[in-house]
Amino acid sequence: MDLSIRGLTHRYADTEVLSGIDLDIPSGRIVCIVGPSGCGKSTLLRMIGGLEQPTKGAVLQVGPPPPGSLNPLTYVFQDFALLPWRSVAGNVSLVLEDHDLPNRAERIANVLDRTRLSDFANALPRQLSGGMKQRVAIARALAVDPAVLLMDEPLSALDAQTRELLMDDLVGLWDRERFTAVYVTHNLAEAVRLGHRIVVLSRRPGRIREIVEIDADLRTRGAMEDIQAHLWSLMRDEAMAADAELVDG
8 A cells, every 4th residue: 555645734823834745655665754853754744644634635545455454554653652561462462452353362473573572472561671662662563464654753762772773673674574664763874774765854844855765775885874965965954944943932
């Protein structure tokens, strides 16, 4: 299932947050959204997920979700959002309990295996590191076999080393499963490492400045550094202006 975003505009009272967003989310790709603070990245993600309605425009689902999908769209949040009294398996089970599934235990075991969590199925969140907690959140999202995974700054609360390890996990998972994701981040290195398409938004009101395509076969260190430098060249002045607006406000 692809997503087609057409003419998406959103206002809060007298403030226009996003303006005229046209964007395609192709199946089997990770689309990263970057831009200066306050440009509407998370607002765009919430509208894609149906948590907010646009003032104008629409988000269209093109084609059917994959066979066996229980939810077309599902979230991975920055703060893990795990229930502390439930085990790892219990937290993953949470998203399945509204569905009549004869094979629920099998589905949970499968997704724990896919995310390398099988040995921690009975552990409680307080026994896990930050990286492991976020891996549980990703497993929970994948348990419903979503058509599109919506990820809002999922690694920003982690230290640099843990973030690198989890990026490796996500790259390996995508290599095996070719899932579709919309991934919001402030971290340009993260976007270049994970994204196949990077959408650069302007400062508020957020408009698309450029869409950068990344060929997975050309991810050499030098090429990735060049792409990151190009992204920063697009964002630098806008980021400084956005920060000045926040200070003045």
